[in-house]
Each structure stands twice: as structure tokens, then as C-alpha cells.
Amino acid sequence: xxxxxxxxxxxxxxxxxxxxxxxxxxxxxxxxxxxxxxxxxxxxxxxxxxxxxxxxxxxxxxxxxxxxxxxxxxxxxxxxxxxxxxxxxxxxxxxxxxxxxxxxxxxxxxxxxxxxxxxxxxxxxxxxxxxxxxxxxxxxxxxxxxxxxxxxxxxxxxxxxxxxxxxxxxxxxxxxxxxxxxxxxxxxxxxxxxxxxxxxxxxxxxxxxxxxxxxxxxxxxxxxxxxxxxxxxxxxxxxxxxxxxxxxxxxxxxxxxxxxxxxxxxxxxxxxxxxxxxxxxxxxxxxxxxxxxxxxxxxxxxxxxxxxxxxxxxxxxxxxxxxxxxxxxxxxxxxxxxxxxxxxxxxxxxxxxxxxxxxxxxxxxxxxxxxxxxxxxxxxxxxxxxxxxxxxxxxxxxxxxxxxxxxxxxxxxxxxxxxxxxxxxxxxxxxxxxxxxxxxxxxxxxxxxxxxxxxxxxxxxxxxx
Amino acid sequence: xxxxxxxxxxxxxxxxxxxxxxxxxxxxxxxxxxxxxxxxxxxxxxxxxxxxxxxxxxxxxxxxxxxxxxxxxxxxxxxxxxxxxxxxxxxxxxxxxxxxxxxxxxxxxxxxxxxxxxxxxxxxxxxxxxxxxxxxxxxxxxxxxxxxxxxxxxxxxxxxxxxxxxxxxxxxxxxxxxxxxxxxxxxxxxxxxxxxxxxxxxxxxxxxxxxxxxxxxxxxxxxxxxxxxxxxxxxxxxxxxxxxxxxxxxxxxxxxxxxxxxxxxxxxxxxxxxxxxxxxxxxxxxxxxxxxxxxxxxxxxxxxxxxxxxxxxxxxxxxxxxxxxxxxxxxxxxxxxxxxxxxxxxxxxxxxxxxxxxxxxxxxxxxxxxxxxxxxxxxxxxxxxxxxxxxxxxxxxxxxxxxxxxxxxxxxxxxxxxxxxxxxxxxxxxxxxxxxxxxxxxxxxxxxxxxxxxxxxxxxxxxxxxxxxxxxxxxxxx
Numbered sequence: 001x002x003x004x005x006x007x008x009x010x011x012x013x014x015x016x017x018x019x020x021x022x023x024x025x026x027x028x029x030x031x032x033x034x035x036x037x038x039x040x041x042x043x044x045x046x047x048x049x050x051x052x053x054x055x056x057x058x059x060x061x062x063x064x065x066x067x068x069x070x071x072x073x074x075x076x077x078x079x080x081x082x083x084x085x086x087x088x089x090x091x092x093x094x095x096x097x098x099x100x101x102x103x104x105x106x107x108x109x110x111x112x113x114x115x116x117x118x119x120x121x122x123x124x125x126x127x128x129x130x131x132x133x134x135x136x137x138x139x140x141x142x143x144x145x146x147x148x149x150x151x152x153x154x155x156x157x158x159x160x161x162x163x164x165x166x167x168x169x170x171x172x173x174x175x176x177x178x179x180x181x182x183x184x185x186x187x188x189x190x191x192x193x194x195x196x197x198x199x200x201x202x203x204x205x206x207x208x209x210x211x212x213x214x215x216x217x218x219x220x221x222x223x224x225x226x227x228x229x230x231x232x233x234x235x236x237x238x239x240x241x242x243x244x245x246x247x248x249x250x251x252x253x254x255x256x257x258x259x260x261x262x263x264x265x266x267x268x269x270x271x272x273x274x275x276x277x278x279x280x281x282x283x284x285x286x287x288x289x290x291x292x293x294x295x296x297x298x299x300x301x302x303x304x305x306x307x308x309x310x311x312x313x314x315x316x317x318x319x320x321x322x323x324x325x326x327x328x329x330x331x332x333x334x335x336x337x338x339x340x341x342x343x344x345x346x347x348x349x350x351x352x353x354x355x356x357x358x359x360x361x362x363x364x365x366x367x368x369x370x371x372x373x374x375x376x377x378x379x380x381x382x383x384x385x386x387x388x389x390x391x392x393x394x395x396x397x398x399x400x401x402x403x404x405x406x407x408x409x410x411x412x413x414x415x416x417x418x419x420x421x422x423x424x425x426x427x428x429x430x431x432x433x434x435x436x437x438x439x440x441x442x443x444x445x446x447x448x449x450x451x452x453x454x455x456x457x458x459x460x461x462x463x464x465x
Numbered sequence: 466x467x468x469x470x471x472x473x474x475x476x477x478x479x480x481x482x483x484x485x486x487x488x489x490x491x492x493x494x495x496x497x498x499x500x501x502x503x504x505x506x507x508x509x510x511x512x513x514x515x516x517x518x519x520x521x522x523x524x525x526x527x528x529x530x531x532x533x534x535x536x537x538x539x540x541x542x543x544x545x546x547x548x549x550x551x552x553x554x555x556x557x558x559x560x561x562x563x564x565x566x567x568x569x570x571x572x573x574x575x576x577x578x579x580x581x582x583x584x585x586x587x588x589x590x591x592x593x594x595x596x597x598x599x600x601x602x603x604x605x606x607x608x609x610x611x612x613x614x615x616x617x618x619x620x621x622x623x624x625x626x627x628x629x630x631x632x633x634x635x636x637x638x639x640x641x642x643x644x645x646x647x648x649x650x651x652x653x654x655x656x657x658x659x660x661x662x663x664x665x666x667x668x669x670x671x672x673x674x675x676x677x678x679x680x681x682x683x684x685x686x687x688x689x690x691x692x693x694x695x696x697x698x699x700x701x702x703x704x705x706x707x708x709x710x711x712x713x714x715x716x717x718x719x720x721x722x723x724x725x726x727x728x729x730x731x732x733x734x735x736x737x738x739x740x741x742x743x744x745x746x747x748x749x750x751x752x753x754x755x756x757x758x759x760x761x762x763x764x765x766x767x768x769x770x771x772x773x774x775x776x777x778x779x780x781x782x783x784x785x786x787x788x789x790x791x792x793x794x795x796x797x798x799x800x801x802x803x804x805x806x807x808x809x810x811x812x813x814x815x816x817x818x819x820x821x822x823x824x825x826x827x828x829x830x831x832x833x834x835x836x837x838x839x840x841x842x843x844x845x846x847x848x849x850x851x852x853x854x855x856x857x858x859x860x861x862x863x864x865x866x867x868x869x870x871x872x873x874x875x876x877x878x879x880x881x882x883x884x885x886x887x888x889x890x891x892x893x894x895x896x897x898x899x900x901x902x903x904x905x906x907x908x909x910x911x912x913x914x915x916x917x918x919x920x921x922x923x924x925x926x927x928x929x930x931x932x933x934x935x936x937x938x939x940x941x942x943x
Contacts, residue, residue: 373874373875373876376871377871378872380868381866381868382865382866383883384865385885388860388862389887391884394882394883396880396882397880398877398879399878399880400876
């Protein structure tokens with residue numbers, strides 16, 4: 001090649017730009033490697049050095065990285081965050097700061113403050129069924145090392161990117177959920193992530209969920225912030241769903257405008273398993289959800305839905321990737337966005353059908369409404385198909401509320417505001433209908449309605465944000 | 466059974482593969498400033514054009530080959546390519562003076578330059594390698610003020626027009642291959658339709674790559690002045706080659722107020738043999754700008770050839786109420802790779818665009834649709850509808866879609882839908898039941914699938930396109 005000299009120049013200049021952001025973290029790691037190790041769940045230490053090397057190689061993703069094209073994390077990553085690598089306890093009583101209850105859900109309730117899991121040992125009201133384990137990953141690596149070792153980081157290594165590698169280098173703890181064979185949890189597990197700090201703070205956590213053969217679990221993860229400082233959370237959750245198992249994952253985000261969240265959900269499904277993912281974003285600063293679902297067995301069913309209501313300067317980017325690695329599976333994906341003011345939405349829906357994954361049915365749908373001149377939407381539904389006997393489709397629309405429907409309602413004496421509200425509410429209905437926990441469904445309905453009415457200007461119940 | 470048919474017909478060798486022995490003037494392979502000066506001198510170009518070429522070359526040396534496309538491109542040695550080849554006996558004044566060998570080539574291709582074309586009412590500007598060989602109907606068109614000539618002639622005879630519009634739609638720094646083309650472009654077509662003139666015939670050019678080891682770098686410029694109309698056809702077939710041939714063309718279209726341009730392509734370059742060796746690399750930058758109000762631009766392409774296709778005919782909708790269309794059928798077979806689609810950039814108010822893409826993959830090929838619909842903040846009431854369908858014939862090929870939608874205006878309505886499927890057994894059964902054998906049935910179904918796009922082609926072309934589609938598909942299933 002004639003331009004080898006210039007090649008080198010451009011790559012170095014590109015690296016230079018990146019190194020500025022990564023440098024403090026690289027130094028932090030190199031100086032404190034031992035401290036990180038000592039205070040970490042031992043299971044996370046094995047791959048730590050490797051993840052760090054990978055992070056040094058990849059750096060933080062910039063919009064030049066194709067899959068991060070619509071998420072620019074450079075600004076939030078430039079902030080000088082504190083990291084709690086010595087695992088100091090934050091003086092907080094989760095019950096005091098947590099008021100976002102879902103009435104009637106009567107879930108198994110757990111808290112994660114920043115990145116520390118709060119154990120609920122003296123739970124009397126609903127004891128967990130026998131064999132079910134819900135503890136911190138650190139404790140799990142001590143008590144059940146074999147179980148943890150069998151699964152930990154398997155998916156993270158497979159789908160590694162800059163943020164996952166960063167998480168691998170710095171994450172020290174997280175929650176651990178284990179539902180043994182044929183155990184059906186009768187009520188959902190609710191994990192509440194609370195961000196609490198007096199200085200700008202970054203939390204890295206690595207969570208592990210194992211749902212064994214024939215078991216059933218519903219997990220609701222809520223994100224909240226209670227302080228008005230800048231937060232950055234980078235969470236990796238690995239979920240292993242066994243044969244004939246049912247797993248539902250709900251993620252409800254209601255955080256302050258100063259929060260940046262990168263949340264990676266990695267799910268591996270085995271034969272005949274059924275997974276529902278529902279990603280709801282109501283309030284946030286910058287959010288990037290990476291969802292990768294591997295269908296590693298035949299006859300899997302996957303439903304992935306999501307909804308975003310945004311205004312102000314919210315940024316929500318959902319990157320989803322469903323990999324049909326085996327035949328006869330079915331996936332259905334549906335994401336809806338309503339964007340107002342200067343908010344930005346991004347959606348990538350990757351559907352991958354491997355060579356031998358015949359008889360795959362995969363549908364994908366992304367619908368978006370822009371309410372304002374300054375709102376922006378970027379969508380990229382993407383099909384990659386290597387098998388011929390498949391039915392795959394995707395659709396994406398960006399538009400406004402239906403004028404005819406508006407006219408119809410106005411004609412019947414419904415005020416414009418009310419009519420708009422009704423239409424938007426109806427627009428989100430089919431995502432809400434996918435929620436299989438009734439109490440949660442009702443709660444989301446109320447939250448969405450309030451949000452659309454402009455009444456939910458801040459996350460209800462939280463004291464400061 | 467379909468496997469058998471598949472095997473049988475993939476044995477078909479490329480029907481249009483042959484070379485003609487014409488003395489060709491080739492300058493030594495390699496690219497540097499001297500080569501560019503030499504090309505420019507050989508073509509007797511004015512100073513500004515040489516400067517443009519050198520500027521483009523210097524920029525090109527700072528660029529890297531793009532790697533974002535869903536393609537596996539073997540490394541290309543740009544120093545091993547010869548950048549200029551011209552048939553020696555050029556500039557004939559009548560058909561009798563045209564090299565008989567060359568005429569034979571065209572006859573074999575079914576493109577008789579003589580009476581048939583006159584009867585069919587087409588003016589043909591045939592480009593063999595790099596220099597325009599023969600232009601018919603020039604005089605007829607000239608009466609209307611239409612300029613239809615080779616690019617080099619335009620540089621000599623209408624330098625002001627060329628200078629005014631060249632590189633306004635595709636600047637030399639646009640992308641890697643556009644920069645390369647800007648530096649070494651050899652020839653191409655130039656069309657100028659004056660104000661208010663409706664071009665009475667379909668303008669047509671056939672490009673051929675003939676001499677071994679010469680990349681062809683055409684540059685086409687079409688200008689449609691206010692209220693004018695033109696339909697332009699471009700068709701390609703290339704002879705059989707063992708070595709890969711690089712093709713990096715630029716097409717620029719400027720559409721003024723109330724004007725309409727229809728651009729149709731049938732591309733059937735040598736796709737390589739069934740083991741994937743040889744074949745043309747087709748890295749093309751095509752872009753049009755709807756500059757004035759109510760202007761209209763339509764791209765129609767039938768892509769059946771080339772080992773690797775990297776091509777995104779695009780429209781910039783600058784004028785208010787302008788509209789653009791993109792119709793595409795892309796067929797890949799054996800080891801072919803195609804990453805093709807369009808870009809619709811909405812800037813003006815009330816602009817609309819329509820994208821219809823049909824991909825068919827067979828053998829072990831990969832066929833990707835990649836498209837961008839971008840609505841700028843000031844593009845009020847923009848409207849887009851995109852549909853891209855893929856059909857898979859065989860279980861070793863891949864079909865992919867990468868549609869990008871970037872909407873920055875709330876009054877826009879952008880819709881996209883895509884499906885991927887194979888030919889249903891029901892359909893084949895239905896045909897079989899009525900005495901149509903499977904092979905014909907598959908051909909029928911595929912042709913029906915592509916019909917929507919083929920219908921957009923001008924009549925003369927539609928026939929050829931259908932034939933081409935059939936040939937390529939015969940090589941796969943039907």
C-alpha cells in the first residue's frame with residue numbers, strides 16, 4: 001500500500017484522542033491492582049488482568065466505533081469520578097431513601113447501593129424457596145465457588161467491547177441469583193439500584209443470574225439516584241437460562257439528569273427456554289443499554305420489548321442483538337420511543353441468523369414519535385441472515401401522532417392536550433401489555449400516564465433528583 | 466431436487482466472457498504524480514484539471530481504504546494497476562472507421578451499434594476501455610442544444626460547463642475511491658440538457674472493461690437545466706478475466722428547478738468463476754443533487770455482476786418539493802459480495818424519497834443492503850418510505866440489511882420495512898401442479914419478485930435486464 005506512512009500517523013492521532021480519557025483509569029488500575037483484588041469477589045479476579053489488557057487495547061468506545069455511533073460517552077467519561085475500590089460502606093439505610101414501591105408487587109426486595117449489595121438475611125415475611133440463593137457475588141464466590149466459576153464472565157468474554165472490558169477490570173461485586181432446577185419463584189425479585197454519593201461517582205458492577213432447567217424467575221431491576229452529583233454506572237449482567245426455563249427481566253430506569261448509565265445485559269438461552277426482556281426508560285441523563293441474547297438451543301422463545309419517554313436533554317440508546325444460533329427458535333422485538341424537547345434516541349436492532357438456524361422466525365419493530373423540532377431519533381434495524389428457510393422481518397417508522405385520530409377526538413370534544421395524551425398512551429400500550437407482572441403493569445401504566453401528563457417531572461419518591 | 470438444479474446451472478460459464486484483440490495503448494502500471502501528469506497530457510487537458518487531479522491524488526495518499534462495508538476485500542495493490550488504456554485507432558468519423566474487431570465485440574454482446582440502435586431510437590456513446598469510440602445521433606441532439614459526448618471531449622469543447630459542475634456533487638475528498646477516481650479518471654460521458662428541453666430519446670452508454678489489468682475510472686456528469694428531462698441508461702458487461710479488475714467510477718447528476726433525470730443501470734461485470742477467483746471490483750460513487758425546486762431524480766439499478774460491489778447511488782434533496790427514488794435489484798451468486806443501497810439526504814422542505822430494494826442471494830454469496838435516510842433539521846414535512854426485501858436461494862448464502870435512519874425534524878415521516886424469506890414451497894407446488902417444472906417456476910417467481918423494479922426500467926433496457934437476471938439466476942436456481 002502506498003500510504004502506509006500516513007496510515008500510522010492517523011492511527012496514532014486517533015489513539016491520542018482516546019488515551020486522554022483512558023489514562024487516569026489505566027493509571028488507577030496499575031497503581032491499585034492489588035487493592036482491587038483484595039476487595040473483590042474472587043471470581044471476578046481471574047479474568048481481571050486480561051480484561052484490563054483488553055481495555056487498554058480497545059479503549060472507551062467512541063462514535064467512531066460502528067455500534068456506538070449514536071452514543072457519545074466522551075463528555076461523561078471526562079468527568080473526574082470517585083471509585084470505591086476499597087469497598088467502604090456508604091452510610092445509608094436503603095429503606096429510607098427508597099420510596100419507589102410498586103404497590104401490590106410483594107417482591108423479594110433487595111438493594112444495591114452504588115455497587116454494594118445489601119443482604120436481607122432476616123427476611124421473615126417471604127422466605128425464599130429452598131435452594132434459591134440471592135446474595136452478593138462476593139459472598140457467592142466464597143460459599144459456592146464451583147457454581148460461580150462455572151458461569152462467570154463466560155458471556156462477557158464472548159461479547160467483549162470497550163465498556164465490558166472496563167467493567168471486567170474494575171467491577172468488584174454485584175448480585176448473584178441462583179434458581180435451582182424446577183423451582184418456580186411465585187413472586188418477582190426486585191433489585192433496586194440506588195446511586196448515592198456526595199461527590200461525582202462511578203459504579204462498576206458485575207451481576208450473575210442462573211436459572212436452571214425448568215425453573216422460573218422474574219427479575220425487576222430499578223435504577224434510582226438520590227444525590228444531585230454526576231453518576232456513571234457501568235453494569236454487566238450475565239443471565240444463563242437453562243432448558244425449559246422461564247426468565248423475565250424488567251429494567252425500569254428513573255434516574256437524575258446527571259446520570260450516565262451503560263448497562264449490558266447478556267443472556268444465553270438453552271433449549272425450549274422462554275425469555276422476556278423489557279427495558280423501560282422514563283428519566284435519565286445518558287443511557288446506553290446493550291442487550292445481547294444468544295439463542296443456543298432449539299425452540300427458544302424470546303420477547304424483547306422496550307419503551308422510552310424522553311424530554312430535556314435525555315439521551316437513550318438501546319443496542320439490541322439477538323443471535324439465532326440454533327434452528328426453530330422464535331424472537332419478537334418491539335421498541336417504542338416518544339421523544340420531546342432536545343432529547344435524542346438511538347436504536348439498533350441486530351438480528352443474526354446463523355447458517356444452520358433454519359426455521360427461525362424473527363420479527364422486529366421500532367416505532368418512534370418525535371414531538372418537537374429539536375428531538376432526534378436514529379434507528380438502525382439490521383438483519384444478518386445466513387440461513388435460507390427463515391422468516392425475518394423488521395419495520396421502523398419515525399413520525400408524528402396521527403392527525404386524523406387527533407381530529408376525530410377533538411371533534412368529540414376532547415381537548416387537544418388530552419387527545420395527544422391518549423394517543424401517546426395508546427402508542428406505548430403494546431409495550432406495557434408485554435409486562436407479565438400485573439402489579440408492575442399497573443404501576444407502569446400510572447407512571448407513563450403521569451410522565452405523559454408532565455406531572456412526573458422527577459422520579460417520584462426520590463428526595464433530591 | 467433443487468440442489469441438483471442448483472449444481473447443474475452453476476456450471477454455466479459466464480456467457481459474456483471473451484476478449485477482443487485490439488491494440489491497446491497502456492502506460493506502465495503504478496500511480497504517482499508523473500503518471501497523473503502523463504494521463505492529463507495524453508488527454509490534452511487544461512491546467513485546472515491537472516491541478517484538480519493532483520489535489521485529489523495528494524488527498525488520496527492521506528486516506529485509508531474504508532473497511533465498514535460488509536465485504537471481504539483482498540488487499541489491492543494500487544501500484545500494480547495500469548491507469549490508462551486507450552484503443553489506438555480512435556476518433557472514427559463514421560461506423561466504417563470503427564475497428565471491426567470492436568464492432569464484433571459489441572455484436573457478440575447484442576449491442577449492435579448500427580441500424581438496430583438507430584431503429585430503436587437510441588444514441589449510443591460506447592466506451593471501450595477508456596476512450597469514447599463512437600457517438601451516434603450527436604447531430605440530432607445538438608440541434609436541440611443537448612450536449613452528449615465523452616467526458617474528454619467535453620473538457621476540450623465545453624470546459625466552462627465542466628469546470629462549473631465537476632466535483633460539486635462528489636468532491637474529490639468525498640471518499641477513498643472518489644479521490645482515486647478524481648486523480649486518474651480516464652473518460653466517461655457528459656450530458657447537458659438545456660433549459661426547457663425534453664430529451665427525445667433515451668441516452669445510453671455501454672461501458673466495457675477490456676484490456677487486461679487496467680482499472681477503469683469513468684467519470685460521468687449529467688446536468689439537467691431548469692424544466693428539462695432526460696433518461697440516461699448505462700449498461701455494463703465485461704469479458705472473462707482471471708485477475709481482479711478494479712473499477713472506481715464517479716457519477717454526478719445535477720438536477721435544476723422543475724427538471725427530471727432518470728438514471729438506469731444494468732451492471733453485469735464478470736463476477737469471477739464459481740470458485741470465487743477473478744471478477745471485477747466495483748467501487749462506485751454515484752450521487753445526484755436535486756438542486757432546484759420540484760426537481761426529480763430517479764435511480765434504477767440492476768446489479769448482477771462483479772465479484773465485489775460497493776455502491777450507494779445517493780440523492781441530496783436540496784430544493785423544496787424535490788423528490789427522489791431508488792429502485793434496485795441486486796443478485797449475487799457463487800462467491801459474489803455486494804454491499805449496496807442508497808442515501809437520501811433531505812434538506813429542502815416537502816421533500817420525498819422512496820426506496821425499493823430487492824436482494825437475491827444464491828450460492829455462497831453475501832448480499833447486503835445499506836441505506837441511510839437523513840432528515841435535516843430544516844427539512845419540514847419530509848417523507849420517506851423504504852422497503853428492502855431479501856430472498857435467499859440456498860442455505861450457504863447470506864442476506865443482510867443495514868438501514869440507517871437519522872431524523873432531526875419532527876414533521877418528518879420515515880418508514881422502513883424489510884423482510885427476508887425464501888421461495889415458498891407452496892408457490893413452487895402451485896407451478897408444478899400446472900405443469901411448470903421447478904427450474905422455470907423458480908425463474909418465474911424470482912422475476913415476479915423483481916418485477917416492481919424491472920418495471921421502472923425503460924422499455925429497451927427492461928428486456929435486457931430481464932435476460933441478464935435470468936442468466937444470473939440460471940446460474941443459481943432457475
